[in-house]
Amino acid sequence: MxxxxxxxxxxxxxxxxxxxxxxxxxxxxxxxxxxxxxxxxxPIEALKKVTNQVFDESGREALQYASAIGYPALRQQIAQRMNKQGIKATVDNIMITTGSQQSIDITAKMFINPGDTVIVEKPTYLCALDVFRSYGAHIVGVEMDEDGMKMDQLEKAVAENSNTKFIYTIPNFQNPTGRTMSAERRKQMIEIANKYDIMIMEDDPYGAIRFAGDDIEPVKFYDKEQRVIYLSTFSKILAPGLRLGWIVMNKDLMPKYSVMKQSADVHSDNLTQHIVAKFMSEYNIDxxxxxxxxxxxxxxxxxxxxxxxxxxxxxxxxxxxxxxxxxxxxxxxxxxxxxxxxxxxxxxxxxxxxxxxxxxxxxxxxxxxxxxxxxxxxxxxxxxxxxxxxxxxxxxxxxxxxxx
Amino acid sequence: MxxxxxxxxxxxxxxxxxxxxxxxxxxxxxxxxxxxxxxxxxPIEALKKVTNQVFDESGREALQYASAIGYPALRQQIAQRMNKQGIKATVDNIMITTGSQQSIDITAKMFINPGDTVIVEKPTYLCALDVFRSYGAHIVGVEMDEDGMKMDQLEKAVAENSNTKFIYTIPNFQNPTGRTMSAERRKQMIEIANKYDIMIMEDDPYGAIRFAGDDIEPVKFYDKEQRVIYLSTFSKILAPGLRLGWIVMNKDLMPKYSVMKQSADVHSDNLTQHIVAKFMSEYNIDxxxxxxxxxxxxxxxxxxxxxxxxxxxxxxxxxxxxxxxxxxxxxxxxxxxxxxxxxxxxxxxxxxxxxxxxxxxxxxxxxxxxxxxxxxxxxxxxxxxxxxxxxxxxxxxxxxxxxx
Structure with missing residues (x-):
């Protein structure tokens, strides 16, 4: 046919x-x-050990259907980690996803109507571009220098596109450029988002892998109006094959995210969620x-x-x-x-x-x-x-x- | 905000x-x-045993990024199972998904433009309705009796909706009715689909759980023109917490499915795919x-x-x-x-x-x-x-x- x-x-x-x-x-x-x-x-041996514990202690629960927004013990572990990294969060702000790619996909599906503008760094993560295009986004790229997106050009892009839904940014060690947005520009980005009442999708898979220079607070750290959707993942700090990521969001968004997550895949692998939660309680992931x-x-x-x-x-x-x-x-x-x-x-x-x-x-x-x-x-x-x-x-x- | x-x-x-x-x-x-x-x-002990084997024998591979369409050894196991159940398939016809819910979601995203008609059994699986609605489908319900969808009403619905994209059916022990479509109606459904050149999404999570009466060949068994997208899952025959399902499709569709799967979550949990493949090679799942x-x-x-x-x-x-x-x-x-x-x-x-x-x-x-x-x-x-x-x-x- x-x-x-x-x-x-x-x-x-x-x-x-x-x-x-x-x-x-x-x-x-x-x-x-x-x-x-x-x-x-x-950490194969450590993961093997905690996996045996999960089978022994909570096998039935780990293998059964579970909550769309994720395993509470894992969300709790992530909340603690987020607070250490400058992001105020409780379990009520955190949803588990099947990796950051799904976080991007669900967020895009939830917010982009065909023709809506999404502003991105130029260049940026190609599979995010694929997702935004799949929902009919008008994508506007903003030039970068070594300190990340240029803020005058960002403001111009937002001002020129009144239908801007959100800014998509990878502030730390960006894919593909490896560049990091300066603290000053992070503050400016929030100011622009506040001024024009738009969202920011902050994609941070690499932030924990800093090996030189000083940590810079996440964009979400400066976000007093809870307009930043913050994404991160276990792919780079533990293992990508496990396909586990998370979203930190305004808790008012959780019911809608839960509905959309259920539609996408009911919930993420529950066995793996139990394994990673156990790993984080038995070992120091840092x-x-x-x-x-x-x-x-x-x-x-x-x-x-x-x-x-x-x-x-x-x-x-x-x-x-x-x-x-x-x-x-x-x-x-x-x-x-x-x-x-x-x-x-x-x-x-x-x-x-x-x-x-x-x-x-x-x-x-x-x-x-x-x-x-x-x-x-x-x-x-x-x-x-x-x-x-x-x-x-x-x-x-x-x-x-x-x-x- | x-x-x-x-x-x-x-x-x-x-x-x-x-x-x-x-x-x-x-x-x-x-x-x-x-x-x-x-x-x-x-089967907690069996899963624990094969999981240890996976960590010992192929831990690095199982924890790493992998192919969007799924682990070849698992696709091979599924192909064998499909052939036993009356569906001709090789690995080239099979894509692994994060459960049948994702199979429904990706298929709907790939084929439904806003306003396209999707024909369903009345009543049907509510989370499939949620997905179809999310992509703007016009949903038309067809009455059932104890033998499934009424074929005269199905043909009427297809004829009246020239923009019909596909028929969504759960032929075995349907959710929510528990009813099974007769062999005769399965043949008729294929004839209608051939006549009007439309697709069929055959959702079969329960087919293996027959405890009375005789097996009936899947709708896809009668599908000479490869228009049936067949979905099944490990949720009911192994464990739903693992979130692993599969799609059997016309192999010409695989490149597009692969792109859309990558956009959705890169690939499904690779550790779990290795665990289930190992379980199927070490144990008799039947x-x-x-x-x-x-x-x-x-x-x-x-x-x-x-x-x-x-x-x-x-x-x-x-x-x-x-x-x-x-x-x-x-x-x-x-x-x-x-x-x-x-x-x-x-x-x-x-x-x-x-x-x-x-x-x-x-x-x-x-x-x-x-x-x-x-x-x-x-x-x-x-x-x-x-x-x-x-x-x-x-x-x-x-x-x-x-x-x-």
């Missing part, structure tokens, strides 16, 4: 990022393309996060040093103080796909910048991940990448001269 | 079923309201399902006998050959909410029929669940329910006489 998809489904059947990850997955290729945490850091931060700091340092050594002059890159990603900008109108193909010949891979842009793409941009590779692989991979960049720049200059 | 929800969010903040389950949850009340499997049948069927058969028999003994003459009820539910129709325009309140005074509860109807509600209807209560509780509860029904019918007749 001929299937007629809804308007929410992308017309295009291509999956550029999927194709890239497939090519990058070849055993010869050193891939900085994914966004995978280091699996050797997963000690575990410290281990992750140390390893990622070391890997980032190795990547930075290799970039300085092997990349040609003129290439710009971000200097993340945490998270998983470095953003690279190669000057001179380089075609990123051509660069990617050259890299594959050199057996190294990244994610090209294109899919992270809501509108006009900056050429020659790409994202590097350092969390999932050994220090040796990082050294070798960046050396290959440096050669590929030089080769591409030279070809580009030659063809550019030829055109004149 | 004043939050402006999208059109997808129900305007009404009331949650009648939630309120009912809250009242029914009182310790004095015998509740036939929920749809919970019997937790004493969960032996486990046999245990469930025996217990539910016994509970249904006890409930049936009690109904025959305690319900007043004239009350109709379905005679399910499997699944979890019996549907009751009290004659004489009885107000179901009034009946519910009388039942609560008698310390017994059910789910009133109202929310299961897409449009006009049949008064005096309600759903009983027998899977989650002991035989003693079923006996006592049905006795109380019989008294409450008699009391309500008498009051109704008195007030009806008074009005004349």
């Amino acid at each position: 001929s299937f007629q998809f809804s308007e929410r489904v992308p017309k295009n059947d291509s999956d550029p990022v999927g194709d890239i990850l497939k090519v990058a997955g070849s055993p010869d290729v050193i891939s900085f393309a994914g966004g995978l945490p280091a699996p050797e850091l997963f 000690e575990h996060v410290d281990k992750i931060r140390k390893v990622y700091r070391q890997r980032e340092n190795v990547m930075m040093a290799a970039i300085e050594k092997y990349f040609p002059a003129g290439v710009n890159y971000s200097h993340p103080e945490g998270g998983l990603f470095i953003w690279v900008e190669v000057p001179g109108d380089v075609d990123t796909i051509k660069l990617f193909n050259t890299c594959i010949k050199h057996n190294v891979a990244f994610v090209p910048g294109e899919p992270f842009y809501p509108d006009k793409v900056t050429p020659g941009t790409f994202r590097l991940n350092y969390s999932n590779m050994s220090e040796d692989q990082i050294q070798t991979g960046i050396e290959r990448l440096g050669s590929a960049i030089k080769e591409t720049i030279e070809q580009n200059e030659t063809s550019s001269v030829a055109q004149h | 004043s939050f402006q929800f999208s059109e997808r969010v129900p305007k009404n903040d009331s949650d009648p079923v939630g309120d009912i389950l809250k009242v029914a949850g009182s310790p004095d009340v015998i509740s036939f309201a929920g749809g919970l499997p019997a937790p004493e049948l969960f 032996e486990h399902v046999d245990k469930i069927r025996k217990v539910y058969r016994q509970r249904e028999n006890v409930m049936m006998a009690a109904i025959e003994k305690y319900f007043p003459a004239g009350v109709n009820y379905s005679h399910p050959e499997g699944g979890l539910f019996i549907w009751v129709e009290v004659p004489g325009d009885v107000d179901t909410i009034k009946l519910f309140n009388t039942c609560i005074k008698h310390n017994v509860a059910f789910v009133p029929g109202e929310p299961f109807y897409p449009d006009k509600v049949t008064p005096g209807t309600f759903r009983l669940n027998y899977s989650n209560m002991s035989e003693d509780q079923i006996q006592t509860g049905i006795e109380r329910l019989g008294s409450a029904i008699k009391e309500t019918i008498e009051q109704n007749e008195t007030s009806s006489v008074a009005q004349h």
Whole structure:
């Protein structure tokens, strides 16, 4: 039969990022393309131990249907963690989700009518863009610098789009740029949101993985009018395979969120919720996060040093103080796909910048991940990448001269 | 701030079923309201054993990000199971979801544009109605009898609604009625779908829980044109807390489903997918399902006998050959909410029929669940329910006489 998809489904059947990850997955290729945490850091023995306890102590409860908004003991643990991080919250403000992706999806479904404007950092998390588009959002990108979204341009974008529903921001070690929004701009963002009476979706999967500089309070810390929907996840601080995230919200929103969550998947995996709650009561998760931060700091340092050594002059890159990603900008109108193909010949891979842009793409941009590779692989991979960049720049200059 | 929800969010903040389950949850009340499997049948020791194996053998893989469409070994196990049940399928036809609710949600999101018609059994699963409404569907209910949807009325509904996207059906031991569609009508449904070139969403969470009569081939068995999207789940045959379901589809649809699944929650809990795949390779799940069927058969028999003994003459009820539910129709325009309140005074509860109807509600209807209560509780509860029904019918007749 001929299937007629809804308007929410992308017309295009291509999956550029999927194709890239497939090519990058070849055993010869050193891939900085994914966004995978280091699996050797997963606390497997500890999780195994608490899982046995869950089966022994509350197996029937953990395997049964449960509350849409999540397991109360886990929500309680998260509330405590949130308060330590500058977010006033009780269990009544917290809903468990099947990972941050679902938090984004449910929030978008609840608030975006077709044609509503969503303002995002440019570039930003590509799967958030996919979600916003699927609900018919008009997406407006705001330029960033090293301190995050530029506030004058943000205010201009809000003022020009009276139907703005919310600002979507990843304030810490942003995906894909690795940049962090300054405290001053966080305050300004709240002021703008207050002035124009709009919401903010603060997506913070990486905030706990800071390995340099000082912690900065979340945007929600400055939010006196409870307009910030704050999202975080266990994916980067524990294990992404568990698909557990959470939303901190104005508690008046909980009944609607509960209805929409029930519609989405009834509730998140209850066994896993029990496992993670038990893990947090039996172990100090901050000690575990410290281990992750140390390893990622070391890997980032190795990547930075290799970039300085092997990349040609003129290439710009971000200097993340945490998270998983470095953003690279190669000057001179380089075609990123051509660069990617050259890299594959050199057996190294990244994610090209294109899919992270809501509108006009900056050429020659790409994202590097350092969390999932050994220090040796990082050294070798960046050396290959440096050669590929030089080769591409030279070809580009030659063809550019030829055109004149 | 004043939050402006999208059109997808129900305007009404009331949650009648939630309120009912809250009242029914009182310790004095015998509740036939929920749809919970019997937790004493969960294979806790077996699951614990295979979970330890998963942590030992493939902990890193199980805790890491994974494929959107699901763990290949689990999809393989499901494909084998599907073939035994009359559905030709390979791994390429199967996507794992976070429970059947998500299968319904993703399918609805992918195919329903606002104003498109979805045809459903009347009454039907209320959370499917919620999903269809959230995407702006025009829902048309088709009357049923003991053999399922009436086919002449189905064809009339399809013919009258040229924008029909799909028929949503629960062919086996339907929720809420417990009724099963005959083989003849399944064939007819496919013929109608072929004739009008529309899809069928076949939701089959209960099919394996048959405890009387003969198995009937799924609607998808008759589907030569691959227009049936078949949904099932581990919720009723293993444990609902695990939130794992699957979709069997035309493999041409897989790329779009994969994109939409990734947007929804990246993928379903990977640890749990590994646990269930291991359970299915180490144990015979059919032996486990046999245990469930025996217990539910016994509970249904006890409930049936009690109904025959305690319900007043004239009350109709379905005679399910499997699944979890019996549907009751009290004659004489009885107000179901009034009946519910009388039942609560008698310390017994059910789910009133109202929310299961897409449009006009049949008064005096309600759903009983027998899977989650002991035989003693079923006996006592049905006795109380019989008294409450008699009391309500008498009051109704008195007030009806008074009005004349």
